[in-house]
Amino acid sequence: MTIDHHILTVTRDADDEYGPAADITCPGVTETCAEWVECKRTVCSARATDDDSTDATAHGEQHRYFDEDTPTGYWAVRSGDCYAQNHGEAAAEEFAEERHLGSGTYPVTVEADGSTVILVMADSPAEAVAS
Known part of the structure; x- marks a missing residue:
């Protein structure tokens, strides 16, 4: 089975003043995230x-x-590393904040071009954010 998405992990503090913390986990480096x-x-x-x-x-x-x-x-x-996993924290946090995601894990597709990380919910291709 091939996994074609990354995992976005969102953590929210009980005090929502600072917004969510979020990171991206890569299941295996591909052309889109290298x-x-x-x-x-x-x-x-x-x-x-x-x-x-x-x-x-x-x-x-x-x-x-x-x-x-x-x-x-x-x-x-x-x-050999995933650009999104190494450099996508700001995009992940912005993505989680804009979509009001609660604490948890979410499948996302990732595209990285060397200076930008674009995230899209794996089940909703119309939603995207670039950072």
């Missing part, structure tokens, strides 16, 4: 296969080109 980090290879031979491509393979690893945050851009490799 974290990409700059390739640290001294001489990385990654080159796009065509002018419109941001993907390449070099020294046996899949690479993706990112042009934000640096004047010249950089090639990145998958870290």
Whole structure:
């Protein structure tokens, strides 16, 4: 059985003044949630296969080109971690607050693009929040 969603865990304090605490648990890193980090290879031979491509393979690893945050851009490799699980706490808390979710666990689908985490309730594809 393939699990295609993440788990959003929401915890609310009895004093609701501070809003919910929330985090995301990843059942297994996929293309939609993979974290990409700059390739640290001294001489990385990654080159796009065509002018419109941001993907390449070099020294046996899949690479993706990112042009934000640096004047010249950089090639990145998958870290093996889930971007949403490592960096999605603010999006998770905002998502829980906007939907008035109580304490508990909720299945959500996740899309991460390297700087944004988008959450959608697994049973309600029309609801989404980006952070």
